[in-house]
Amino acid sequence: MLKELEGAVLGYIFKVGPCTAYQVRKLLKESPSSRWRGSAGSIYPLLERLERQGLIEANDDPADGRAKRDLAITNNGKKALKAWVKAGATRELVAEISDPVRTRVFFFDALTPNEQARLAKDMLSALEEFLSLSRESLKSRESSGSALNHLGALGAVMSNQARVTYLREVVKALEEKR
Amino acid sequence: MLKELEGAVLGYIFKVGPCTAYQVRKLLKESPSSRWRGSAGSIYPLLERLERQGLIEANDDPADGRAKRDLAITNNGKKALKAWVKAGATRELVAEISDPVRTRVFFFDALTPNEQARLAKDMLSALEEFLSLSRESLKSRESSGSALNHLGALGAVMSNQARVTYLREVVKALEEKR
DNA sequence: TGTGACATGTAATATGTTACATGATTGA
């Protein structure tokens, strides 16, 4: 079974069609909510792996002097992608969510009440900024783009809305305590 | 600066007081929404690192024939923990959220409409089960436990509620499309 | 002509996983 990054990379190649490793890296780097940096050291070996397994095919594109390799998903690749997406409906995978903000709140005891209140507000600001970003991304997909792209962006917005609401609760609770 | 797992482990030792590596592993393994498995191969080297840096101290506890080492956070450890928690208010960290369910929805194009509808419903079931779990955890903290423990559990519940609401939207949108 | 984006890749390092290895204690 594909790992998370492998699935995401293969999925990108499926969605955008034949593209270079460089473009895949760029997508990962520019993705607003990304746990991956799209580093060369991860992407190139990963793509070699996918190619060896016959999940992608590479064609040298002699458009210019640059050593350009266009990557395309194969039929086996589509099968593997399908299997990976379908594996999303398990308790274990659903539980593999991680949110560094919640992790931090969990360890707020380490701070003084004043520090807690200050930090909660700062986190809230950072989160609100991030929410704005995801809202803009949603809006840009509303006009052009498929229904599924819209649903993807909607997920980010709803998640960040919930995080903002949560942090407001935290700020309120900390104020009441004082 | 501490990494995520280092911060979490140090935070656990801070919160529960002197405890063994085994207990830390158990907490990580049993944590409902965990991205880490608490494997021995990650925890023991990590604790060695923290000890070498003077962030924790170990005392051999000759309670019985077992080679038991009680780990306690030091003053420097508390400082490091504080710094790590406070580093949570940046755009970069706030963006480091990851949700395998949303990732999967993003690549739904790879499936047929029927498969999409089926999977969305299955994911919803898995998520609802997971939401129940986090609600129970919240309830158990309501009676006993600090306000901060309550806030931590509340974060999980609110996050999972948002995820469920989102997936219901997805299910609805997919049905309308057909 | 030089800077930034395009394009590929490797090396050293960090950090996590599974599987293995060992032994003591508790309780049915």
Next chain:
DNA sequence: TCAATCATGTAACATATTACATGTCACA
């Protein structure tokens, strides 16, 4: 007594990061 839990740790492997290395192309 035997299985589960407590308790520590290592070895092999997988996978990601940063930093390095090389070269082309577009455009100001």
